[in-house]
Amino acid sequence: MEQVDLFASLHVPADRIAGIDEAGRGPLAGPVFAAAVILDPGRPIKGLDDSKKLTAARRSELSLEIREFALAWCVASASVEEIDRLNILQATMLAMRRACAGLAVAPLQALIDGNQLPRGLSCPAQAIIGGDASQASISAASILAKTARDADCLLLHEAHPAYGFDQNKGYGTALHLERLRAHGPCPAHRRSFAPVRRLLEPLAEAGR
Structure with a gap:
C-alpha cells in the first residue's frame, strides 16, 4: 500500500x-x-x-x-x-x-x-x-x-427465502429477476430501482 x-x-x-x-x-x-x-x-x-x-x-x-x-x-x-x-x-x-x-x-x-x-x-x-x-x-x-x-x-x-438473497446478495442476477417477477417485490426491495419500479407500476395503475 x-x-x-x-x-x-x-x-x-x-x-x-x-x-x-x-x-x-x-x-x-x-x-x-x-x-x-x-x-x-x-x-x-x-x-x-x-x-x-x-x-x-x-x-x-x-x-x-x-x-x-x-x-x-x-x-x-x-x-x-x-x-x-x-x-x-x-x-x-x-x-x-x-x-x-x-x-x-x-x-x-x-x-x-x-x-x-x-x-x-x-x-x-x-x-x-x-x-x-x-x-x-x-x-x-x-x-x-x-x-x-x-x-x-x-x-x-x-x-424472504424466495429470492435467493444468500446467493445473489440482492444484485439483479437472472435468477433474482426471475424470482422477482414470479413473487413480486418484498419489503426488502428498493422501490426506486428500475427493475422493481417497473413491476410496481402496473399494480399502481390498477389501484387507481
Missing part, C-alpha cells in the same frame, strides 16, 4: 486518519452499508486489499483482525426506506457520515473511496479513486462494509 507520501502531504498523524468505504450501492434490495476505520500504525494488518479482490473466507478473517487491531472502527447503514426517499447516492453519503460519526476516536482527516465526498463530515476529507486498493484504511473499511452487508443478506434470505 503506497500511503507514506499521502500521509506526509496531509500533515495529519496516521493514527487520526479514517478510511471510509461503502458496500451495496448497486443491488436491488437491502440497506446500503458504509464503514470507517482508523488503523493503528503500531499494529499493521497484513493482506488488506479491495474487498472485491478477496475471497469471502479471507474477508471474514480480515474483518476479525480489523475489529481487534484497529484503533477505531464503525459500520453504519442507510435503510431501504432512506434509499427510496433520498436516492441511492445520498443514502450512501448518509451511511458514510454515520460511520465516520460513530468512530470512538475522532479523525482529523477522512479518506473516501471514489470521486465524491459526503457533506457534513466532522473533519476534512479527500476522495481517492481506487482508494480501496491503494490505501490500507480504506481497504479495511471496504472489508468491514462488505462483510456486514453480506451478513445482512443472510438475514434477508431467512426472512
